[in-house]
Amino acid sequence: MNNAKLYKHKKGLQQSDSVYVIENFSKYLRWKDQKETILDVGCGDGHTLCEILLPRIADNVEKVVGADSSRDMVEFARDEYECQNVVFEQLDVETVDVPEKFREKFDHIFSFFCLHWVIKQSVALNNIYNMLKPEGQILLTFLAKNPIYDIYEEMSKMEKWAKYKKDYRKFVSPYHNSPDPEEEVRTILKKVGFHVTICRSERRCYSFPNLATLNGSVKAVNPFLSRIPEEDHESYFEDYDNIMKRSKDVIWEKHNNNDNGKFHCFHELMIVVASKGY
Numbered sequence: 001m002n003n004a005k006l007y008k009h010k011k012g013l014q015q016s017d018s019v020y021v022i023e024n025f026s027k028y029l030r031w032k033d034q035k036e037t038i039l040d041v042g043c044g045d046g047h048t049l050c051e052i053l054l055p056r057i058a059d060n061v062e063k064v065v066g067a068d069s070s071r072d073m074v075e076f077a078r079d080e081y082e083c084q085n086v087v088f089e090q091l092d093v094e095t096v097d098v099p100e101k102f103r104e105k106f107d108h109i110f111s112f113f114c115l116h117w118v119i120k121q122s123v124a125l126n127n128i129y130n131m132l133k134p135e136g137q138i139l140l141t142f143l144a145k146n147p148i149y150d151i152y153e154e155m156s157k158m159e160k161w162a163k164y165k166k167d168y169r170k171f172v173s174p175y176h177n178s179p180d181p182e183e184e185v186r187t188i189l190k191k192v193g194f195h196v197t198i199c200r201s202e203r204r205c206y207s208f209p210n211l212a213t214l215n216g217s218v219k220a221v222n223p224f225l226s227r228i229p230e231e232d233h234e235s236y237f238e239d240y241d242n243i244m245k246r247s248k249d250v251i252w253e254k255h256n257n258n259d260n261g262k263f264h265c266f267h268e269l270m271i272v273v274a275s276k277g278y
């Protein structure tokens, strides 16, 4: 995903979960002094980092790096938020070779709604470990399970959409079909060398006020739409919405059977606090 302009206004769910995680789990972080350097992996448009995280931890931080694999996201974040102590860099957290300038440089590493996009989980978590200074800590949150992944799968079997979704598995959280996401993530973290404080998958609900808002948020992160001709988007959303309304993880508060009722969508959010060393 790299449409920063679209994403900026359509991330109610991500924003509400990130606030929840920061407000409830940053108490597990130990701050060394007021000169910390922190990294946000998969910072996207920079909003969560600069508007949600930093105001809550500013007293402890001197230097801030936002990193993202998407050049467009990095450029957007630079335009919006770069200043003397906040910089943005392009970095793929799945890379086989983390550049020297990132290695053992960070006291705390954060990541919000990025790691479910990452296939090579062990590589990414190993890179995060190697970017931490000794005794550094991480606070990560990402999707373990979400009904949108079931919709991707069902639509990949529909004749009309199959050709656009052959590789849909690439865009599904690695834990969506896992019987025990917490155990899987914990096992990788320990193997990499982390001391795990919290590794929890929480069932959460986000309520979209109506179908149009829900579809706007889908558009902002849907990896297939850019492959589908513009004139077919309406039909794509008709099929998408019909499947979504049948999902066991979506409760639709119908109003006169039109689409103005609320949509309560349930997902499982992975939350990790861990440290390097102890």
Ligand SMILES: C[S@@+](CC[C@H](N)C(=O)[O-])C[C@H]1O[C@@H](n2cnc3c(N)ncnc32)[C@H](O)[C@@H]1O
Pocket (backbone or CB within 6 Å): 001, 002, 011, 014, 018, 041, 042, 043, 044, 045, 046, 047, 048, 067, 068, 069, 070, 073, 091, 092, 093, 094, 111, 112, 113, 114, 117, 118, 221
């Ligand atoms: C849903 S956005 C989240 C952005 C931001 N953290 C937030 O909370 O709003 C996911 C971001 O992860 C980035 N991303 C995906 N795979 C990545 C990778 N392998 N390395 C670094 N960033 C990645 C995407 O480019 C995108 O900007």
